[in-house]
Amino acid sequence: MSTARGHGDEGEEVAAAHAVFFPFPAQGHVAAALHLARLLHVHHGARVTFVHSERNRRRILRSRGPAALAGAPGFRFAAVPDGLPPSSDEDAEDDHSPEHIAALLAFIDASVPHLRAVLDSAAASGAPATCVVSDIASVLRASGQELMGVPAVAFWTTGACGLWSNMLCQQLIEKGLVPLKGNEQLRNGYLDTVVDWAPGMPRDMRLRDFVSFVRTTDADDGMLRAVMGIMDTLRTAPSALILNTFDELEAQVLAAMRPILPPIYTVGPLPLLAAEQQAPLATLSASLSKEDGGCLAWLGRKPPRSVVYANFGSIAVLTTHQLREFAWGLARSGHDFLLVVRNDQAKDDACGGGGPAAAAEGRGYVASWCPQAEVLRHEAVGAFLTHCGWNSVLEGVCSGVPLLCWPFAADQQTNCRFACTEWRVGVEVAADVDSTEVAELVREVMAGERGREMRQRAAEWKEKAAAAAALRGGSAWVNLHRLVNQVFRRHRGMTLDTGVILSTTTMDKSTQRLD
Numbered sequence: 001m002s003t004a005r006g007h008g009d010e011g012e013e014v015a016a017a018h019a020v021f022f023p024f025p026a027q028g029h030v031a032a033a034l035h036l037a038r039l040l041h042v043h044h045g046a047r048v049t050f051v052h053s054e055r056n057r058r059r060i061l062r063s064r065g066p067a068a069l070a071g072a073p074g075f076r077f078a079a080v081p082d083g084l085p086p087s088s089d090e091d092a093e094d095d096h097s098p099e100h101i102a103a104l105l106a107f108i109d110a111s112v113p114h115l116r117a118v119l120d121s122a123a124a125s126g127a128p129a130t131c132v133v134s135d136i137a138s139v140l141r142a143s144g145q146e147l148m149g150v151p152a153v154a155f156w157t158t159g160a161c162g163l164w165s166n167m168l169c170q171q172l173i174e175k176g177l178v179p180l181k182g183n184e185q186l187r188n189g190y191l192d193t194v195v196d197w198a199p200g201m202p203r204d205m206r207l208r209d210f211v212s213f214v215r216t217t218d219a220d221d222g223m224l225r226a227v228m229g230i231m232d233t234l235r236t237a238p239s240a241l242i243l244n245t246f247d248e249l250e251a252q253v254l255a256a257m258r259p260i261l262p263p264i265y266t267v268g269p270l271p272l273l274a275a276e277q278q279a280p281l282a283t284l285s286a287s288l289s290k291e292d293g294g295c296l297a298w299l300g301r302k303p304p305r306s307v308v309y310a311n312f313g314s315i316a317v318l319t320t321h322q323l324r325e326f327a328w329g330l331a332r333s334g335h336d337f338l339l340v341v342r343n344d345q346a347k348d349d350a351c352g353g354g355g356p357a358a359a360a361e362g363r364g365y366v367a368s369w370c371p372q373a374e375v376l377r378h379e380a381v382g383a384f385l386t387h388c389g390w391n392s393v394l395e396g397v398c399s400g401v402p403l404l405c406w407p408f409a410a411d412q413q414t415n416c417r418f419a420c421t422e423w424r425v426g427v428e429v430a431a432d433v434d435s436t437e438v439a440e441l442v443r444e445v446m447a448g449e450r451g452r453e454m455r456q457r458a459a460e461w462k463e464k465a466a467a468a469a470a471l472r473g474g475s476a477w478v479n480l481h482r483l484v485n486q487v488f489r490r491h492r493g494m495t496l497d498t499g500v501i502l503s504t505t506t507m508d509k510s511t512q513r514l515d
Contacts, residue, residue, distance in 0.1 A: 017488030018047040018127050022115055022134040023155070025053040025082065025104070027314035028391045029135060032157045032244050035270040036133070037075075043477075044484045047074045047127055051118055053082035053107060063291070078121070080114035082107040112142045119148050131488050133242070137230045140237040153487055154238035154262075159390045160250040161201075161418050162411025163243070164257055165211045167231045168198050169224065177207060178214045179221065186215060200256025202422060209417035212409045235261060240487045244268040244394065246468035247475055249423070249461070265483045267476050271373055271395045272469035292367035295338055296374060302336055305382035308404075308442055309375055311340040312387040316408040322433045326385070327356040329438025330364065335382075335446050337364045338375065376401055383445045385429070385438075388412040393419055398469075400462030402445050402454040404429055404438075425458045 019040055023033035030052070040046040052060070057079040060068050069077045083106055115132065122129045132152045134140060140152045156163050172178040177193065180186065191208035198205055207214065213224045234241065241261055245268045247254060258264055267273075299307060308330060312318060318326070323341065330337040341356050356366045372392070375381060376399040385404040386392045393415045396403050403426035405416040419426035427441055427450070445451040468475045 017044070017130045017484055018049070018122060019153075019488055020049045020051065020115070020118055020122065020129045020132045020150075021155075022051040022111070022118075022132060022136060022139055023157075024135050025056050025107070028389055029157050030056065032270060032391060033133070033135075033155060035274040036155060036242070036244075036267065039267075039270075039273055039480060040484065040488070041072075041075045044480065045074075046484060046488060049076050049078055049118060049122055049129070051078045051080060051115070054079045055082050078118050080111075080118065108136055108138060111136050111138050112146055115139055115142075116147060119150055123148070131239070137233045140233050151239040151487075152237060153240045153242060154234055155242040155244075156234070157244060157390065158411045159245050159394070159415060159418075160243055160253040160257060160266075162211070162390055162414050163234075164200055164253050165209075165411060165414040166213075166227055167234075167257070168201070168210065169214060169231070170228055171198070172207075172210065172214055178216070178224075179219050180215065180217045182217060185217075191215070200253040202417075204421075205417070209413055211411050212407075212413055238262050240265060240483070242267055242483065244270045244390070246465065248464050248468065249397070250418075263486075265479045265487075267479050267483065269394050269398045269465045269469055269476070271391075271398045272465060273476055274373075291369050291371050293371070295365055295367045295370045296378065298365045299338065299375065299378045299380040302380040304379045305446075306336055307380045308333070308335050308337040308383045308385060308446065309381045309401075310337060310385035311370070311372060311392065312406070312408065313389045313392060314342070315389075316387050323356065325433040325435040326438060327364075329433075329435035330385070330442060332435060333439040333442035333446070335363075335442055338370070338381075339364055339366050340370055341366055341368065343368050383442065383451075385442075388415040388419065390415055397423070397425065397458070397461050398465045400455075400458045402426065402451060402458050404441055404445055406431075406433070423457065423461060425454055425461060427454070 017040070019037065021033050021037045023029040034050065037048045037050050041048045057069065057077070071077055082104070115134075119129050119132070129148075129150050132139060132147060132150055133155050134152060135154060135156055139147075140154055142152065158166075169178065172195070177195070180190065185191070191206065193207045195201070195205045195207055195210070196203045211227070213221070213227050216224055218224075240263045242265050243254075245254075245266050247266055254264065254266065310326065310330060327339060330339060339356055356364075373395055376384060376395050381399075381401055383404060384392070384396045384399075384401045385406065386396065388403075388405050388407045389412060393403070403419050405419055405426045406429040407413045407416040416426065416428055420428050427445060429441060430437060445454060469477075471477060
């Protein structure tokens, strides 16, 4: 059991924290949470229990092997049931099927009892949890005996602009902008309506730049209603809110948010802080899919800034037409490209033989998944075609790589707006993908005047991100220290029966139960 101790803001000695991480079981959420968990353990001596869904645990073992979940003294993994049966090829499962979505929603609804079992195991081991870190709303709402009195901390894995965009949905409804009056407003220019009254947002913010949930004609839309419920939870339930961003990048948005939310700790950019990881935790991974390391060798044979990297994330599903247009647009741009096409994203044979593999012949490399942070840091990469998920945007900013933005859903529209017009490191690709436009934009970003300006701005933001992540002195490290000393203090809970799967390498076997 760890005996590491630190000092609080007034100089008092503070016992080492024990943070239980329980992220929403999707790739981007899990990866960001693991970055933060490792930092707290390595640099602040915090004990960590990191909780996966059982399906994700199996996927990590399949894609990375046992070392990815081996843990270390004071850092262990747990897995809780999710209702999804084992599959012979979980990397190719349809995560968007009604059955999978129904099981995921049921898992979220039932998450508190599962988490309580993890907390009981921690208490039984003699190291009771001091806080729970999660972005699952039901967990954040739980209090008192539900979580043994352990305070909940929200780690929200979007940027500040994406979170604020969600929070403003209620005002958009109150002002009559949402819901839409009919489907024609999706096409007739209504979404270009300027929203110039939103605090913290640009004065020329358009309705289309808000989260995609506002694009509904249903006054009782289930997703929009759920989003507003989650935002209410964030205002009142957690004892603190952690964001993977840095103050200079989103200063105006953060200033607007702080008066109405719990204390906010900006601890980003996590991609740069995570690069400081040392053994043994450097072997841990949250990648749910097997990465194709051959792409790095392929990049190594290319000149500096000559390759376009294209990846649409772990969730977006493209139509056959969209995938074909992107692939052939990249091929016809005249530049080499690395294209990621997930196993569950689209099938090459569905493109009639004219899909990504055909487009890549002689000029491109197609992978089913890749080590994105390493790819973006590679000197051969000159631009990043992205769906604008926050992790991807932030990794692009940290790497100084210009962005070609094709937002798919959720907060990605807002991230795209800020990347293109506020930070000026990106250019937007039309939603109705056309290979000719893709080729022209690639050429412009890679070799045109606008591309040179974007690259200069990207280099400036890269320097600012590096300053925020500077070891010990950067704002992220200062905020991490404050977070540990002000939030993650030791808390004693009660002991309950447990029923979770725990890593056999990192905890006393007397407190384990392996099913």
